Amino acid sequence: MDINFDENYQPTILIVDDEKINIDYIVKSFDSRFKAKITTDSKLVFKILEKNKIDLILLDIQMPGINGFEIAKKLKEDERYSNIPFIFLTSQSETDSLVQGFELGAIDYITKPFNLAELKARINTHVNNFILQQRVKEQQKEILIQSKFAAIGEMTSMLAHQWRQPLNIISLIAQEITFDREMKILSDDEYYRKKELLLNTLSDLSKTIETFVKYYKNNEAPKDVNVLVSLEQVINLFNEIFEENNIKIKVECQDELNEFTFKSLTKDIKQIFINIIQNSIEAIIKEKNNSDNEKEYFINVKLTLIEDFINIEIKDNAGGIDTKIIDTVFEPYVSTKENLNGPGLGLYSVKMMIENHLNGSINAKNTSDGVVFTIKIKAN
Amino acid sequence: MNIDINKLLEELGETSTYSLLNKFLITYKDYKNHLKVDNEDLDKYIHKLKGSSGNLKINSVHELCIDFPKNENKSEVLDNLIKKIEDSFLEIKTILKDEKTNNEKLDPNKIGNALDELIFDLNEFNYIEDSRVKVILNSLDGIISNKIIDNLEKEFANGNYEKSTILCQTIRSLI
Numbered sequence: 001m002d003i004n005f006d007e008n009y010q011p012t013i014l015i016v017d018d019e020k021i022n023i024d025y026i027v028k029s030f031d032s033r034f035k036a037k038i039t040t041d042s043k044l045v046f047k048i049l050e051k052n053k054i055d056l057i058l059l060d061i062q063m064p065g066i067n068g069f070e071i072a073k074k075l076k077e078d079e080r081y082s083n084i085p086f087i088f089l090t091s092q093s094e095t096d097s098l099v100q101g102f103e104l105g106a107i108d109y110i111t112k113p114f115n116l117a118e119l120k121a122r123i124n125t126h127v128n129n130f131i132l133q134q135r136v137k138e139q140q141k142e143i144l145i146q147s148k149f150a151a152i153g154e155m156t157s158m159l160a161h162q163w164r165q166p167l168n169i170i171s172l173i174a175q176e177i178t179f180d181r182e183m184k185i186l187s188d189d190e191y192y193r194k195k196e197l198l199l200n201t202l203s204d205l206s207k208t209i210e211t212f213v214k215y216y217k218n219n220e221a222p223k224d225v226n227v228l229v230s231l232e233q234v235i236n237l238f239n240e241i242f243e244e245n246n247i248k249i250k251v252e253c254q255d256e257l258n259e260f261t262f263k264s265l266t267k268d269i270k271q272i273f274i275n276i277i278q279n280s281i282e283a284i285i286k287e288k289n290n291s292d293n294e295k296e297y298f299i300n301v302k303l304t305l306i307e308d309f310i311n312i313e314i315k316d317n318a319g320g321i322d323t324k325i326i327d328t329v330f331e332p333y334v335s336t337k338e339n340l341n342g343p344g345l346g347l348y349s350v351k352m353m354i355e356n357h358l359n360g361s362i363n364a365k366n367t368s369d370g371v372v373f374t375i376k377i378k379a380n
Numbered sequence: 381m382n383i384d385i386n387k388l389l390e391e392l393g394e395t396s397t398y399s400l401l402n403k404f405l406i407t408y409k410d411y412k413n414h415l416k417v418d419n420e421d422l423d424k425y426i427h428k429l430k431g432s433s434g435n436l437k438i439n440s441v442h443e444l445c446i447d448f449p450k451n452e453n454k455s456e457v458l459d460n461l462i463k464k465i466e467d468s469f470l471e472i473k474t475i476l477k478d479e480k481t482n483n484e485k486l487d488p489n490k491i492g493n494a495l496d497e498l499i500f501d502l503n504e505f506n507y508i509e510d511s512r513v514k515v516i517l518n519s520l521d522g523i524i525s526n527k528i529i530d531n532l533e534k535e536f537a538n539g540n541y542e543k544s545t546i547l548c549q550t551i552r553s554l555i
Binding site: 018024028037040041051 | 427428431432435442538542
Protein backbone atom coordinates (compact mmCIF):
# COMPACT_ATOMS: atom_id res chain seq x y z
CA MET A 1 0.00 0.00 0.00
CA ASP A 2 1.47 3.32 -1.01
CA ILE A 3 0.44 6.03 1.38
CA ASN A 4 1.53 9.62 1.62
CA PHE A 5 2.20 10.03 5.29
CA ASP A 6 2.67 13.36 6.89
CA GLU A 7 6.43 13.56 6.66
CA ASN A 8 6.72 14.69 10.26
CA TYR A 9 4.55 11.90 11.62
CA GLN A 10 6.40 8.92 13.01
CA PRO A 11 4.10 5.98 13.76
CA THR A 12 4.90 4.45 17.13
CA ILE A 13 4.86 0.71 17.64
CA LEU A 14 4.90 -0.85 21.09
CA ILE A 15 6.59 -4.25 21.33
CA VAL A 16 5.79 -6.36 24.38
CA ASP A 17 7.90 -9.51 24.68
CA ASP A 18 9.71 -10.81 27.73
CA GLU A 19 12.66 -11.85 25.54
CA LYS A 20 14.66 -8.75 24.61
CA ILE A 21 16.45 -10.65 21.87
CA ASN A 22 13.09 -11.16 20.10
CA ILE A 23 12.40 -7.43 20.40
CA ASP A 24 15.80 -6.68 18.86
CA TYR A 25 15.02 -9.01 16.01
CA ILE A 26 11.62 -7.43 15.37
CA VAL A 27 13.02 -3.89 15.41
CA LYS A 28 15.38 -4.89 12.60
CA SER A 29 12.33 -5.34 10.39
CA PHE A 30 11.07 -1.82 11.01
CA ASP A 31 10.99 0.94 8.44
CA SER A 32 13.09 3.90 9.50
CA ARG A 33 9.88 5.94 9.79
CA PHE A 34 8.72 3.87 12.77
CA LYS A 35 9.48 4.67 16.36
CA ALA A 36 9.67 1.72 18.76
CA LYS A 37 8.62 1.64 22.38
CA ILE A 38 9.46 -1.58 24.13
CA THR A 39 9.00 -3.49 27.33
CA THR A 40 9.92 -6.95 28.52
CA ASP A 41 7.66 -6.48 31.54
CA SER A 42 4.01 -6.87 30.57
CA LYS A 43 2.90 -5.11 33.77
CA LEU A 44 4.26 -1.86 32.32
CA VAL A 45 2.14 -1.87 29.15
CA PHE A 46 -0.56 0.44 30.50
CA LYS A 47 2.00 2.82 31.98
CA ILE A 48 3.47 3.20 28.48
CA LEU A 49 0.04 3.61 26.89
CA GLU A 50 -0.86 6.37 29.34
CA LYS A 51 2.15 8.41 28.26
CA ASN A 52 2.27 7.71 24.54
CA LYS A 53 0.17 7.63 21.39
CA ILE A 54 0.63 4.11 20.06
CA ASP A 55 -0.30 3.10 16.51
CA LEU A 56 0.22 -0.65 16.80
CA ILE A 57 1.05 -3.15 19.55
CA LEU A 58 3.00 -6.34 18.96
CA LEU A 59 2.12 -8.60 21.85
CA ASP A 60 3.77 -11.82 22.92
CA ILE A 61 1.30 -14.34 24.32
CA GLN A 62 3.29 -16.33 26.84
CA MET A 63 4.80 -13.94 29.35
CA PRO A 64 5.31 -14.07 33.10
CA GLY A 65 3.03 -11.84 35.17
CA ILE A 66 0.25 -10.75 32.81
CA ASN A 67 0.08 -12.82 29.62
CA GLY A 68 -0.78 -11.46 26.17
CA PHE A 69 -4.42 -12.56 26.31
CA GLU A 70 -4.99 -10.78 29.62
CA ILE A 71 -3.45 -7.58 28.22
CA ALA A 72 -5.64 -7.84 25.10
CA LYS A 73 -8.74 -8.20 27.27
CA LYS A 74 -7.81 -5.14 29.32
CA LEU A 75 -7.10 -3.14 26.16
CA LYS A 76 -10.55 -3.89 24.79
CA GLU A 77 -12.20 -3.02 28.08
CA ASP A 78 -10.55 0.39 28.28
CA GLU A 79 -12.12 2.83 25.83
CA ARG A 80 -8.92 4.91 25.75
CA TYR A 81 -7.06 2.02 24.12
CA SER A 82 -9.75 -0.22 22.67
CA ASN A 83 -9.16 1.00 19.12
CA ILE A 84 -5.39 0.43 19.11
CA PRO A 85 -4.71 -2.54 16.81
CA PHE A 86 -2.62 -5.37 18.20
CA ILE A 87 -0.92 -8.38 16.71
CA PHE A 88 -0.06 -11.48 18.69
CA LEU A 89 3.46 -12.86 18.49
CA THR A 90 3.11 -16.57 18.86
CA SER A 91 4.97 -19.82 18.41
CA GLN A 92 3.72 -22.56 16.11
CA SER A 93 2.59 -24.61 19.11
CA GLU A 94 0.27 -21.82 20.26
CA THR A 95 -1.68 -21.54 17.02
CA ASP A 96 -4.58 -23.51 18.56
CA SER A 97 -5.20 -20.66 20.95
CA LEU A 98 -5.35 -18.14 18.12
CA VAL A 99 -9.13 -18.34 17.93
CA GLN A 100 -9.11 -16.97 21.46
CA GLY A 101 -6.73 -14.24 20.30
CA PHE A 102 -8.99 -13.16 17.46
CA GLU A 103 -11.99 -13.25 19.76
CA LEU A 104 -10.13 -10.82 21.99
CA GLY A 105 -9.80 -8.45 19.06
CA ALA A 106 -6.36 -9.17 17.59
CA ILE A 107 -6.09 -8.03 13.98
CA ASP A 108 -3.41 -10.57 13.09
CA TYR A 109 -0.81 -12.94 14.45
CA ILE A 110 2.80 -13.60 13.54
CA THR A 111 4.41 -16.94 14.30
CA LYS A 112 7.91 -17.42 15.67
CA PRO A 113 10.47 -17.91 14.32
CA PHE A 114 9.74 -14.76 12.40
CA ASN A 115 10.21 -14.33 8.71
CA LEU A 116 11.65 -10.85 8.52
CA ALA A 117 10.10 -9.98 5.14
CA GLU A 118 6.67 -11.21 6.25
CA LEU A 119 7.01 -9.37 9.55
CA LYS A 120 7.87 -6.15 7.76
CA ALA A 121 5.00 -6.47 5.28
CA ARG A 122 2.42 -7.20 7.97
CA ILE A 123 3.56 -4.41 10.26
CA ASN A 124 3.56 -1.90 7.40
CA THR A 125 0.10 -2.93 6.26
CA HIS A 126 -1.46 -2.76 9.72
CA VAL A 127 0.16 0.53 10.68
CA ASN A 128 -0.89 2.10 7.38
CA ASN A 129 -4.45 0.81 7.78
CA PHE A 130 -4.69 2.12 11.31
CA ILE A 131 -3.39 5.55 10.38
CA LEU A 132 -5.78 5.74 7.43
CA GLN A 133 -8.70 4.78 9.65
CA GLN A 134 -7.69 7.41 12.18
CA ARG A 135 -7.51 10.03 9.46
CA VAL A 136 -10.92 9.12 8.09
CA LYS A 137 -12.33 9.37 11.63
CA GLU A 138 -10.69 12.76 12.15
CA GLN A 139 -12.04 14.00 8.82
CA GLN A 140 -15.53 12.77 9.67
CA LYS A 141 -15.32 14.51 13.03
CA GLU A 142 -14.18 17.73 11.36
CA ILE A 143 -16.97 17.52 8.79
CA LEU A 144 -19.58 16.91 11.48
CA ILE A 145 -18.37 19.98 13.38
CA GLN A 146 -18.64 22.06 10.20
CA SER A 147 -22.05 20.60 9.54
CA LYS A 148 -23.16 21.50 13.06
CA PHE A 149 -22.10 25.10 12.49
CA ALA A 150 -23.93 25.11 9.16
CA ALA A 151 -27.04 23.74 10.87
CA ILE A 152 -26.81 26.42 13.57
CA GLY A 153 -26.63 29.03 10.80
CA GLU A 154 -29.72 27.60 9.12
CA MET A 155 -31.62 27.39 12.39
CA THR A 156 -30.70 30.97 13.26
CA SER A 157 -32.05 32.19 9.96
CA MET A 158 -35.25 30.19 10.60
CA LEU A 159 -35.52 31.76 14.05
CA ALA A 160 -35.07 35.22 12.52
CA HIS A 161 -37.76 34.38 9.98
CA GLN A 162 -40.19 33.14 12.64
CA TRP A 163 -39.62 36.30 14.69
CA ARG A 164 -40.11 38.80 11.90
CA GLN A 165 -43.89 38.74 11.88
CA PRO A 166 -44.45 38.89 15.68
CA LEU A 167 -41.90 41.70 15.91
CA ASN A 168 -43.80 43.59 13.22
CA ILE A 169 -47.02 43.10 15.19
CA ILE A 170 -45.40 44.40 18.40
CA SER A 171 -44.02 47.40 16.57
CA LEU A 172 -47.40 48.12 15.00
CA ILE A 173 -49.25 47.86 18.34
CA ALA A 174 -46.72 50.21 19.98
CA GLN A 175 -47.21 52.74 17.19
CA GLU A 176 -51.02 52.42 17.37
CA ILE A 177 -51.08 52.87 21.16
CA THR A 178 -48.86 55.97 20.88
CA PHE A 179 -50.98 57.41 18.05
CA ASP A 180 -54.33 56.70 19.78
CA ARG A 181 -53.08 58.18 23.04
CA GLU A 182 -51.81 61.35 21.36
CA MET A 183 -55.12 61.68 19.52
CA LYS A 184 -56.88 60.98 22.82
CA ILE A 185 -58.94 58.19 21.23
CA LEU A 186 -57.52 55.28 23.22
CA SER A 187 -60.48 53.69 25.00
CA ASP A 188 -60.02 51.36 27.95
CA ASP A 189 -61.37 48.43 25.92
CA GLU A 190 -59.01 49.14 23.07
CA TYR A 191 -56.09 49.52 25.47
CA TYR A 192 -56.82 46.13 27.09
CA ARG A 193 -57.35 44.45 23.70
CA LYS A 194 -53.99 45.71 22.42
CA LYS A 195 -52.26 44.85 25.66
CA GLU A 196 -53.65 41.29 25.35
CA LEU A 197 -52.48 41.05 21.75
CA LEU A 198 -49.06 42.33 22.78
CA LEU A 199 -48.75 39.75 25.56
CA ASN A 200 -49.89 36.92 23.29
CA THR A 201 -47.37 37.90 20.64
CA LEU A 202 -44.60 38.09 23.24
CA SER A 203 -45.65 34.65 24.48
CA ASP A 204 -45.34 33.33 20.89
CA LEU A 205 -41.82 34.75 20.67
CA SER A 206 -40.93 33.11 23.95
CA LYS A 207 -42.33 29.74 22.79
CA THR A 208 -40.25 29.94 19.61
CA ILE A 209 -37.09 30.47 21.66
CA GLU A 210 -37.99 27.55 23.91
CA THR A 211 -38.50 25.29 20.89
CA PHE A 212 -35.09 26.18 19.50
CA VAL A 213 -33.30 25.96 22.84
CA LYS A 214 -34.88 22.56 23.42
CA TYR A 215 -33.71 21.45 20.01
CA TYR A 216 -30.12 22.46 20.70
CA LYS A 217 -29.97 21.02 24.19
CA ASN A 218 -26.86 18.86 24.37
CA ASN A 219 -25.95 15.84 26.55
CA GLU A 220 -29.20 14.20 25.58
CA ALA A 221 -29.30 10.49 26.46
CA PRO A 222 -30.92 8.01 24.07
CA LYS A 223 -34.60 7.65 24.86
CA ASP A 224 -37.80 6.25 23.43
CA VAL A 225 -38.42 8.21 20.26
CA ASN A 226 -41.65 8.35 18.32
CA VAL A 227 -40.85 9.22 14.70
CA LEU A 228 -44.24 10.77 14.07
CA VAL A 229 -44.00 13.08 17.10
CA SER A 230 -40.46 14.14 16.11
CA LEU A 231 -41.63 14.83 12.56
CA GLU A 232 -44.57 16.92 13.78
CA GLN A 233 -42.26 18.97 16.02
CA VAL A 234 -40.00 19.70 13.04
CA ILE A 235 -42.97 20.61 10.84
CA ASN A 236 -44.07 23.09 13.54
CA LEU A 237 -40.70 24.83 13.21
CA PHE A 238 -41.35 25.36 9.50
CA ASN A 239 -45.06 26.27 9.67
CA GLU A 240 -44.56 29.96 8.97
CA ILE A 241 -42.38 29.18 5.97
CA PHE A 242 -44.88 26.64 4.59
CA GLU A 243 -47.70 29.18 4.87
CA GLU A 244 -45.72 32.05 3.44
CA ASN A 245 -44.63 30.03 0.41
CA ASN A 246 -47.88 28.18 0.02
CA ILE A 247 -46.25 24.77 0.40
CA LYS A 248 -48.59 21.91 1.30
CA ILE A 249 -47.13 19.49 3.79
CA LYS A 250 -48.82 16.11 4.07
CA VAL A 251 -47.95 13.34 6.53
CA GLU A 252 -49.15 9.78 6.07
CA CYS A 253 -48.41 7.42 8.90
CA GLN A 254 -49.13 3.71 9.15
CA ASP A 255 -51.29 3.02 12.23
CA GLU A 256 -48.66 0.80 13.86
CA LEU A 257 -46.29 3.77 14.00
CA ASN A 258 -48.63 6.10 15.86
CA GLU A 259 -47.54 4.79 19.23
CA PHE A 260 -44.35 3.05 18.10
CA THR A 261 -41.10 4.08 19.80
CA PHE A 262 -37.46 3.08 19.46
CA LYS A 263 -34.32 3.98 21.40
CA SER A 264 -32.43 6.89 19.87
CA LEU A 265 -31.39 10.49 20.26
CA THR A 266 -34.40 12.66 19.41
CA LYS A 267 -31.98 15.31 18.18
CA ASP A 268 -30.67 12.99 15.47
CA ILE A 269 -34.02 12.12 14.00
CA LYS A 270 -35.13 15.76 14.12
CA GLN A 271 -31.90 16.94 12.48
CA ILE A 272 -32.50 14.43 9.68
CA PHE A 273 -36.03 15.75 9.06
CA ILE A 274 -34.87 19.37 9.28
CA ASN A 275 -32.07 18.94 6.75
CA ILE A 276 -34.19 17.14 4.19
CA ILE A 277 -37.28 19.34 4.57
CA GLN A 278 -35.10 22.48 4.49
CA ASN A 279 -33.59 21.26 1.21
CA SER A 280 -37.06 20.68 -0.25
CA ILE A 281 -38.23 24.13 0.85
CA GLU A 282 -35.22 25.82 -0.73
CA ALA A 283 -35.69 23.83 -3.94
CA ILE A 284 -39.38 24.77 -4.06
CA ILE A 285 -38.63 28.49 -3.49
CA LYS A 286 -36.00 28.40 -6.23
CA GLU A 287 -38.43 26.61 -8.60
CA LYS A 288 -41.21 29.12 -7.81
CA ASN A 289 -38.93 32.08 -8.47
CA ASN A 290 -37.94 30.65 -11.85
CA SER A 291 -41.44 29.84 -13.03
CA ASP A 292 -44.57 31.86 -13.75
CA ASN A 293 -47.15 29.10 -13.48
CA GLU A 294 -49.29 28.66 -10.40
CA LYS A 295 -48.16 25.17 -9.63
CA GLU A 296 -49.09 23.79 -6.24
CA TYR A 297 -45.98 22.67 -4.39
CA PHE A 298 -45.94 19.95 -1.78
CA ILE A 299 -43.76 17.96 0.56
CA ASN A 300 -45.21 14.55 1.38
CA VAL A 301 -43.87 12.41 4.19
CA LYS A 302 -44.89 8.76 4.45
CA LEU A 303 -44.03 6.63 7.49
CA THR A 304 -44.38 2.85 7.31
CA LEU A 305 -43.13 -0.09 9.31
CA ILE A 306 -41.60 -2.78 7.11
CA GLU A 307 -40.40 -5.81 9.05
CA ASP A 308 -37.77 -4.50 11.48
CA PHE A 309 -37.36 -1.17 9.73
CA ILE A 310 -39.12 2.15 9.91
CA ASN A 311 -39.40 3.34 6.33
CA ILE A 312 -39.55 7.10 5.82
CA GLU A 313 -40.24 8.62 2.40
CA ILE A 314 -39.89 12.36 1.95
CA LYS A 315 -41.05 13.47 -1.46
CA ASP A 316 -41.35 16.88 -3.11
CA ASN A 317 -42.24 18.23 -6.54
CA ALA A 318 -39.51 20.85 -6.81
CA GLY A 319 -37.96 19.52 -10.01
CA GLY A 320 -35.48 17.04 -8.52
CA ILE A 321 -31.73 17.05 -7.99
CA ASP A 322 -29.35 17.79 -10.85
CA THR A 323 -28.56 14.39 -12.40
CA LYS A 324 -24.85 15.33 -12.43
CA ILE A 325 -24.72 15.25 -8.65
CA ILE A 326 -27.50 12.90 -7.59
CA ASP A 327 -25.11 9.94 -7.22
CA THR A 328 -22.74 11.93 -5.01
CA VAL A 329 -25.30 13.90 -3.09
CA PHE A 330 -24.43 12.22 0.24
CA GLU A 331 -20.73 12.89 -0.12
CA PRO A 332 -19.21 15.77 1.84
CA TYR A 333 -19.03 19.21 0.20
CA VAL A 334 -21.59 18.34 -2.49
CA SER A 335 -24.26 21.02 -2.41
CA THR A 336 -27.73 20.76 -3.92
CA LYS A 337 -28.25 24.45 -3.39
CA GLU A 338 -28.32 27.24 -5.95
CA ASN A 339 -24.91 28.75 -6.75
CA LEU A 340 -23.47 26.12 -4.40
CA ASN A 341 -23.95 28.56 -1.54
CA GLY A 342 -24.59 25.78 0.95
CA PRO A 343 -21.58 24.15 2.63
CA GLY A 344 -22.63 20.79 1.16
CA LEU A 345 -22.60 19.01 4.50
CA GLY A 346 -26.29 18.72 5.31
CA LEU A 347 -27.01 15.48 3.49
CA TYR A 348 -23.61 14.07 4.41
CA SER A 349 -24.31 14.59 8.11
CA VAL A 350 -27.79 13.09 7.60
CA LYS A 351 -26.21 9.98 6.11
CA MET A 352 -23.63 9.79 8.94
CA MET A 353 -26.36 10.04 11.58
CA ILE A 354 -28.52 7.43 9.89
CA GLU A 355 -25.70 4.95 9.35
CA ASN A 356 -23.71 5.50 12.55
CA HIS A 357 -26.41 6.29 15.11
CA LEU A 358 -29.52 4.65 13.75
CA ASN A 359 -28.20 1.52 11.97
CA GLY A 360 -30.02 2.57 8.86
CA SER A 361 -29.61 3.68 5.28
CA ILE A 362 -30.73 6.53 3.01
CA ASN A 363 -31.01 7.00 -0.72
CA ALA A 364 -32.28 9.69 -3.05
CA LYS A 365 -34.07 9.24 -6.37
CA ASN A 366 -35.50 11.73 -8.80
CA THR A 367 -39.17 11.28 -9.67
CA SER A 368 -41.02 12.73 -12.69
CA ASP A 369 -41.25 16.16 -11.04
CA GLY A 370 -39.13 16.10 -7.90
CA VAL A 371 -37.08 13.97 -5.56
CA VAL A 372 -37.83 11.26 -3.05
CA PHE A 373 -35.57 10.49 -0.10
CA THR A 374 -36.06 7.01 1.35
CA ILE A 375 -34.75 6.38 4.82
CA LYS A 376 -34.67 3.01 6.55
CA ILE A 377 -34.07 2.96 10.28
CA LYS A 378 -33.67 -0.18 12.34
CA ALA A 379 -36.68 -0.23 14.61
CA ASN A 380 -35.08 -2.16 17.48
CA MET B 381 26.97 -26.29 11.44
CA ASN B 382 24.36 -25.34 14.00
CA ILE B 383 23.73 -21.86 12.65
CA ASP B 384 22.56 -20.94 9.15
CA ILE B 385 24.81 -17.89 9.17
CA ASN B 386 24.41 -17.08 5.48
CA LYS B 387 20.64 -16.85 5.77
CA LEU B 388 20.95 -14.73 8.90
CA LEU B 389 23.42 -12.36 7.23
CA GLU B 390 21.18 -12.15 4.20
CA GLU B 391 18.19 -11.22 6.38
CA LEU B 392 19.76 -8.91 8.90
CA GLY B 393 23.05 -7.67 7.48
CA GLU B 394 26.39 -7.89 9.26
CA THR B 395 25.91 -5.38 12.07
CA SER B 396 22.59 -6.72 13.29
CA THR B 397 23.66 -10.35 12.91
CA TYR B 398 26.75 -9.87 15.06
CA SER B 399 24.84 -7.78 17.57
CA LEU B 400 22.05 -10.34 17.97
CA LEU B 401 24.37 -13.34 18.15
CA ASN B 402 26.35 -11.52 20.83
CA LYS B 403 23.11 -10.89 22.69
CA PHE B 404 22.22 -14.58 22.42
CA LEU B 405 25.46 -15.38 24.26
CA ILE B 406 24.61 -12.89 27.02
CA THR B 407 20.92 -13.85 27.30
CA TYR B 408 21.51 -17.61 27.52
CA LYS B 409 24.82 -17.47 29.37
CA ASP B 410 23.37 -19.47 32.30
CA TYR B 411 21.65 -22.09 30.14
CA LYS B 412 23.15 -25.02 32.08
CA ASN B 413 21.50 -23.83 35.32
CA HIS B 414 18.10 -23.62 33.64
CA LEU B 415 18.14 -26.80 31.56
CA LYS B 416 17.55 -29.17 34.46
CA VAL B 417 14.66 -31.63 34.77
CA ASP B 418 13.79 -30.38 38.25
CA ASN B 419 13.58 -26.70 37.19
CA GLU B 420 9.92 -25.74 37.57
CA ASP B 421 10.26 -23.04 34.91
CA LEU B 422 11.92 -25.40 32.45
CA ASP B 423 9.01 -25.40 29.98
CA LYS B 424 8.91 -21.60 29.87
CA TYR B 425 12.70 -21.40 29.45
CA ILE B 426 12.64 -23.83 26.53
CA HIS B 427 9.69 -21.99 25.01
CA LYS B 428 11.71 -18.77 24.98
CA LEU B 429 14.84 -20.51 23.73
CA LYS B 430 12.80 -22.00 20.91
CA GLY B 431 11.69 -18.53 19.74
CA SER B 432 15.11 -16.91 19.97
CA SER B 433 17.04 -19.80 18.40
CA GLY B 434 14.49 -19.97 15.58
CA ASN B 435 14.82 -16.27 14.82
CA LEU B 436 18.62 -16.50 14.86
CA LYS B 437 18.61 -19.60 12.64
CA ILE B 438 20.31 -21.72 15.31
CA ASN B 439 18.43 -24.60 13.80
CA SER B 440 19.75 -27.56 15.83
CA VAL B 441 18.78 -25.87 19.11
CA HIS B 442 15.43 -24.76 17.68
CA GLU B 443 14.55 -28.31 16.54
CA LEU B 444 15.39 -29.84 19.93
CA CYS B 445 13.24 -27.20 21.64
CA ILE B 446 10.32 -28.16 19.36
CA ASP B 447 10.92 -31.84 20.16
CA PHE B 448 11.13 -31.32 23.93
CA PRO B 449 7.37 -31.23 24.84
CA LYS B 450 6.66 -34.31 22.70
CA ASN B 451 9.65 -36.44 23.76
CA GLU B 452 9.13 -38.49 26.88
CA ASN B 453 12.82 -38.92 27.59
CA LYS B 454 13.34 -35.41 28.96
CA SER B 455 16.83 -36.02 30.32
CA GLU B 456 18.08 -37.21 26.98
CA VAL B 457 16.68 -34.20 25.13
CA LEU B 458 18.11 -31.86 27.75
CA ASP B 459 21.57 -33.44 27.42
CA ASN B 460 21.39 -33.08 23.65
CA LEU B 461 20.17 -29.53 24.01
CA ILE B 462 23.01 -28.56 26.33
CA LYS B 463 25.49 -30.10 23.89
CA LYS B 464 23.98 -28.23 20.93
CA ILE B 465 23.94 -24.92 22.80
CA GLU B 466 27.58 -25.46 23.80
CA ASP B 467 28.48 -26.10 20.14
CA SER B 468 26.41 -23.10 19.02
CA PHE B 469 28.14 -20.85 21.54
CA LEU B 470 31.53 -21.92 20.16
CA GLU B 471 30.29 -21.36 16.64
CA ILE B 472 28.99 -17.90 17.53
CA LYS B 473 32.27 -16.99 19.19
CA THR B 474 34.12 -18.04 16.03
CA ILE B 475 31.76 -15.94 13.91
CA LEU B 476 32.20 -12.97 16.24
CA LYS B 477 35.98 -13.18 15.94
CA ASP B 478 35.55 -11.72 12.45
CA GLU B 479 33.59 -8.83 13.85
CA LYS B 480 35.47 -5.66 14.51
CA THR B 481 35.25 -5.10 18.25
CA ASN B 482 33.54 -1.85 19.02
CA ASN B 483 36.14 -0.06 21.15
CA GLU B 484 34.72 3.36 20.55
CA LYS B 485 34.75 5.61 23.61
CA LEU B 486 33.26 8.98 24.42
CA ASP B 487 35.12 12.09 25.37
CA PRO B 488 35.13 11.93 29.24
CA ASN B 489 33.29 15.29 29.35
CA LYS B 490 30.44 13.83 27.34
CA ILE B 491 29.79 10.69 29.43
CA GLY B 492 27.46 12.52 31.83
CA ASN B 493 25.28 13.86 29.00
CA ALA B 494 25.25 10.49 27.29
CA LEU B 495 24.07 8.86 30.53
CA ASP B 496 21.37 11.51 31.03
CA GLU B 497 20.09 10.91 27.52
CA LEU B 498 20.18 7.16 28.09
CA ILE B 499 18.22 7.52 31.36
CA PHE B 500 15.67 9.67 29.52
CA ASP B 501 15.16 7.06 26.78
CA LEU B 502 14.97 4.24 29.34
CA ASN B 503 12.27 6.13 31.23
CA GLU B 504 10.40 6.74 27.99
CA PHE B 505 10.64 3.02 27.06
CA ASN B 506 12.28 3.99 23.77
CA TYR B 507 14.09 1.28 21.87
CA ILE B 508 17.84 1.76 22.39
CA GLU B 509 20.47 0.39 20.03
CA ASP B 510 23.04 -1.91 21.67
CA SER B 511 25.88 -0.02 20.02
CA ARG B 512 24.94 3.17 21.86
CA VAL B 513 25.07 1.41 25.23
CA LYS B 514 28.28 -0.36 24.26
CA VAL B 515 30.04 2.97 23.64
CA ILE B 516 28.90 4.25 27.05
CA LEU B 517 30.05 1.03 28.75
CA ASN B 518 33.44 1.28 26.98
CA SER B 519 33.76 4.85 28.20
CA LEU B 520 33.08 3.83 31.79
CA ASP B 521 35.83 1.22 31.76
CA GLY B 522 38.37 2.19 34.38
CA ILE B 523 36.08 4.84 35.86
CA ILE B 524 33.42 2.60 37.40
CA SER B 525 33.78 -0.89 38.87
CA ASN B 526 33.54 -3.74 36.38
CA LYS B 527 30.80 -5.31 38.46
CA ILE B 528 28.46 -2.35 37.88
CA ILE B 529 29.36 -2.23 34.19
CA ASP B 530 28.68 -5.98 33.83
CA ASN B 531 25.39 -5.62 35.66
CA LEU B 532 24.28 -2.79 33.42
CA GLU B 533 25.28 -4.76 30.33
CA LYS B 534 23.29 -7.77 31.55
CA GLU B 535 20.18 -5.86 32.61
CA PHE B 536 20.15 -3.88 29.37
CA ALA B 537 20.64 -7.04 27.29
CA ASN B 538 17.64 -8.58 29.07
CA GLY B 539 15.55 -5.51 28.39
CA ASN B 540 15.16 -4.70 32.06
CA TYR B 541 14.75 -0.96 31.67
CA GLU B 542 13.83 -0.28 35.28
CA LYS B 543 16.99 -1.89 36.70
CA SER B 544 19.08 -0.36 33.90
CA THR B 545 17.74 3.07 34.86
CA ILE B 546 18.69 2.58 38.53
CA LEU B 547 22.19 1.43 37.53
CA CYS B 548 22.64 4.38 35.16
CA GLN B 549 21.49 6.79 37.88
CA THR B 550 23.96 5.18 40.32
CA ILE B 551 26.78 5.53 37.79
CA ARG B 552 25.72 9.12 37.08
CA SER B 553 26.02 9.97 40.78
CA LEU B 554 29.50 8.41 40.91
CA ILE B 555 31.12 10.24 38.01
